[in-house]
Amino acid sequence: MKKPVYLDYAATTPVDPIVAEEMCKYLTPDGVYGNPASRSHAYGWQAEAAVEGARRQVASLIHADPREIVWTSGATESDNLAIKGAVAGRDDPHIVTSVIEHKAVLDTCKWLEQNGVSVTWLKPGSDGRIAPAQVESALHDNTVLVSLMMVNNELGCQTDIAAIGAMLRERGVLFHVDAAQAAGKTEVDVSAMAVDLLSLSAHKVYGPKGIGALYVRRSPDVRIEAQIHGGGHERGMRSGTLPTHQIVGMGKAFELAAGQLEQEQAMLERLRSRFLQGLKNLDGVALNGSEEHRVPGIVNLSFAGVDAESLMLGLRNLAVSSGSACASATVEPSFVLRGIGLGDEQAHRALRFSFGRFSTVEEIDFAATQIVDVVTRLRSVR
The missing domain is CATH 3.40.640.10 (Type I PLP-dependent aspartate aminotransferase-like (Major domain))
Incomplete structure (x- = not known):
């Protein structure tokens, strides 16, 4: 890319x-x-x-x-x-x-x-x-x-x-x-x-x-x-x-x-499924928030053994977030993740991935591959 x-x-x-x-x-x-x-x-x-x-x-x-x-x-x-x-x-x-x-x-x-x-x-x-x-x-x-x-x-x-x-x-x-x-x-x-x-x-x-x-x-x-x-x-x-x-x-x-509401929802659902499928062989990945009651364009994931800041640094070719843009100036763990019962350590391991109208299958596949590679590498040097 x-x-x-x-x-x-x-x-x-x-x-x-x-x-x-x-x-x-x-x-x-x-x-x-x-x-x-x-x-x-x-x-x-x-x-x-x-x-x-x-x-x-x-x-x-x-x-x-x-x-x-x-x-x-x-x-x-x-x-x-x-x-x-x-x-x-x-x-x-x-x-x-x-x-x-x-x-x-x-x-x-x-x-x-x-x-x-x-x-x-x-x-x-x-x-x-x-x-x-x-x-x-x-x-x-x-x-x-x-x-x-x-x-x-x-x-x-x-x-x-x-x-x-x-x-x-x-x-x-x-x-x-x-x-x-x-x-x-x-x-x-x-x-x-x-x-x-x-x-x-x-x-x-x-x-x-x-x-x-x-x-x-x-x-x-x-x-x-x-x-x-x-x-x-x-x-x-x-x-x-x-x-x-x-x-x-x-x-x-x-x-x-x-x-294009219905069409876009279906497209985002496909991209979300493809993204998660690309991470299926990566152990220690947890979805934060409801799996059933949700919109398809936002996925919040925690990665065991890897803190989000290190992961974001490794994912230089991906524009992602460790929380809301309104709170990005703080290094504190996400108040939303703590609000749903995650401890500080778990919250520090979470990233938000959000897709949209101009996201492509190629980008989603590239992102999943990058995440697997970087998480695997970070875990190996612990």
């Missing part, structure tokens, strides 16, 4: 060339470059039409009303807006979340906890899933919000969001779901799942970085307080000049994802 094989799609995806081509139409003087909020001339009208078209495309993927899509700078901002916005102005609010959420949720809830909000931290099972019964038993009379991710970004395991959503809807508790790793990878239906707030990111779905969205249910109306003020854009929930080219890119990316 002339360049490293990219197996870190869970961290970010490349922009699909079709998306990039579409975005370029909204940047230059011969394109649509007006401010969508400028409603006094054609340039603004064209930009606004493009933004609303993208809003429909994003809404379509998650089976929502376009009016329920609020543009943000990404899933991190969406998480912050949903959680902080839901508890703002409430008397003695209580939140339920889990210890293996994305840092955007964890750090937001920790900040709220430090500022007087009560938070219950659920621990998942060894499969990385939160059970509906756990959520139900954690509810208090003053519970305002439950925030859980649909697909874990390190493990790829999938929590039963629909069952939890139905239970919370009966009890009148708001339900926020981080779907950054789910959208475009598995079916997301906000109505069927009884979700009130749902975070989305473009760069996990072959769109550009720096743009995301928050689904906010309209019927019955969910009210959240804005965290960014200055103009009252996006139904008063998120002010700021809208980046038309990025929004168009997200819309196009979500449209592409909707059109």
